[in-house]
Amino acid sequence: MNIQTLKEASDCLLNLAKPETQAIEHILLQDAFERILAEDITAKIPVPSFAKSAYDGYALRQADTAAASPEHPVTLDVTEVIPAGSVPTYPITEGKAARIMTGAPVPEGADAIIMHERTSFTENTVTLTAPVTSANIIPPGEDVAAETLLVPKGKILTASDLALIAGQGIAEIGVYKKLSIGLISTGSELLNTGSPLEYGKIYNTNPYLLGGYIQKHHMTANYLNTVSDDLDSLCRAVLDALKTNDVVITTGGVSAGDFDYMPEVIRRIGGDLLFHRLKFKPGGAMLGAFKDGKVILGLSGNPGAAATGLLCVGFPFMRKLSGRSDITFSQTTAYLGVDFKKSSPVTRILKGHSDFKNGMLYFTPLSNQHNGSVSSMSDCDLLAIIPAGSKPLAAGDKLEVYIL
Amino acid sequence: MNIQTLKEASDCLLNLAKPETQAIEHILLQDAFERILAEDITAKIPVPSFAKSAYDGYALRQADTAAASPEHPVTLDVTEVIPAGSVPTYPITEGKAARIMTGAPVPEGADAIIMHERTSFTENTVTLTAPVTSANIIPPGEDVAAETLLVPKGKILTASDLALIAGQGIAEIGVYKKLSIGLISTGSELLNTGSPLEYGKIYNTNPYLLGGYIQKHHMTANYLNTVSDDLDSLCRAVLDALKTNDVVITTGGVSAGDFDYMPEVIRRIGGDLLFHRLKFKPGGAMLGAFKDGKVILGLSGNPGAAATGLLCVGFPFMRKLSGRSDITFSQTTAYLGVDFKKSSPVTRILKGHSDFKNGMLYFTPLSNQHNGSVSSMSDCDLLAIIPAGSKPLAAGDKLEVYIL
Known part of the structure; x- marks a missing residue:
């Protein structure tokens, strides 16, 4: 297992996505x-499947109107009225016209429609004072x-x-069929919404953040229970989730702490660990695994980091698996809106929002890029990937950005 | 009734939108x-609601480490292990430290967390070779x-x-509650999808086009039947639709042709005609009416024209009624991508798509702006409103555009 970069991890998962097996x-x-x-x-x-009139007016032969002028008006006999949706009864022969509605089929023999406003008419006649020179007929196809x-x-x-x-x-x-994505949150510190606050614990926000992104991708987010940091419960939860979902995503349990169980869970359930810990920040503390033909994605427990892992590594794979032909987010160039004063020793994923000013696209990094911050994800609609080894960036620098 | 411009019509409907009455x-x-x-x-x-650790490491007092150096390492006694989600038992006093996990509450007395990678440790002690100078504590709030x-x-x-x-x-x-929008299509030329093609008739595309836009606006599109150009059926269809929908939208029957029944329908059902025929193209052949506290929007039968009427006049009202605070599409400046060679004697709504090139936003008008064209709506994600009296426009001109 020598997968270490964002691209290697993303490519590894893409190779496992077989949309042709999707129902x-x-x-x-x-x-x-x-x-x-x-x-x-x-x-x-x-x-349209037939030649139709572009206007309410009269269908006629242009040749019959060639000599029309205010001094020598031309009057044609009206054969019938052709409403839209009806079939003409008579062909248009010399000296004849048919009253015709927008969208009605043009009768045989007619080569032009004159708008009724440009004529004077009675029930049985129409009179023109100028030659008709435009066809106003919408041809089939x-x-x-x-x-x-x-x-x-x-x-x-x-x-x-x-x-x-x-x-x-x-x-x-x-x-x-819509992909079903099972979401499991691990962490003894997590409280479910609706339960009373306890000291030292936090409400679990990850399934809502990731679930929102998943729904934005036209997939079903399947909110599963929060599981405490316990190997057996976690193995059971992952195996259960694999039965009824196309992809299983866990949050938490992937970094180097004493209670980071996910790699062990993958081993115990007999899954193949594809990669673990990637060289980018935030969110590189993640793993990918494969079991029973399905992918398990173990993301960071920190919402901001989990989101970048999902967006950059998870979604290309999940978009392909869902049957989409546009697998990656579309990419474009933007101008950096403000200075970004940190250098980037490892690949850095920078969250930002778009601003249009005077026809130019600016990328403004969100003010709080803290991994644990949920508020920092607000209004994030662009991501920039800053290559490892980059120096600080200055306002006005050009950046390649992904449009979320 | 002296409402003639796009803005007057839009403002008139906005005044009727009472989101506070929505369930x-x-x-x-x-x-x-x-x-x-x-x-x-x-x-x-x-x-967070408590001070928590930003890393896996040791909670300690910075003062205890002030003299630490490679030559004179400082060793602290470890009092306990604090996993995330648990409550610390002991305060940190002089010479003490606690092993702590990311997200766990910081014990009383500690003013810093040192990452475990930067220490050497045993089960009961932790040793430092440099003073700890950053807190690495996430404060409440x-x-x-x-x-x-x-x-x-x-x-x-x-x-x-x-x-x-x-x-x-x-x-x-x-x-x-999601708005329910009833969609009625009028026109004897219309065939429902799934029925065999007949000469002179066309398949009805309007409910699909408008319904898609409506669903994109997080409203429910209620596909009603196609109604032929018959006054009684049309009156019944509109009255029925008013009973179960928040807004009723019809297509067709609003221009000057012989079979354009909608204004008469409004009169017969006792509705107030708010406006009829607006000064913009395409789609100005539309009407707005009010009946039983609900708005009826009569749009052109041509898909492209119906769409511009819905987007420019209908949606500001419907967005407000649905409870949204962002009532209008967001607006920005773009550069025209190609020459637009027509002048605009009346206000012209130009459909286009966005292109980003080198950090700049370009608006490229769709190649086929024909009202009846459905294919012309494909990839339309920007609208430009060209003021009445405008001359042809040149590539590179700046335009105000709406982002759909």
């Missing part, structure tokens, strides 16, 4: 918002050509994706 | 991700001081908000 469920399109598409959706029909790949497999479905699929008449689609 | 429900914190908080959450206890406003009423709960609330031991909170 697929077929659901109604209206229930599919932000689900992950499990099939390519290709246009079977062009949209203008919005979507047949055979276009509309939405690729692995995409998180947005509002417009759903509309594109609906435009094909598709009522039901295949999506990946 | 509040009390739910478990673990179910509250992305719900809207209906109460201020203030810290009742400081976090370091993360959260008592009486701090942790999360304000009206905020959409993020992962870190949930953790901050959990840190107080709170298990249940009050959130606003």
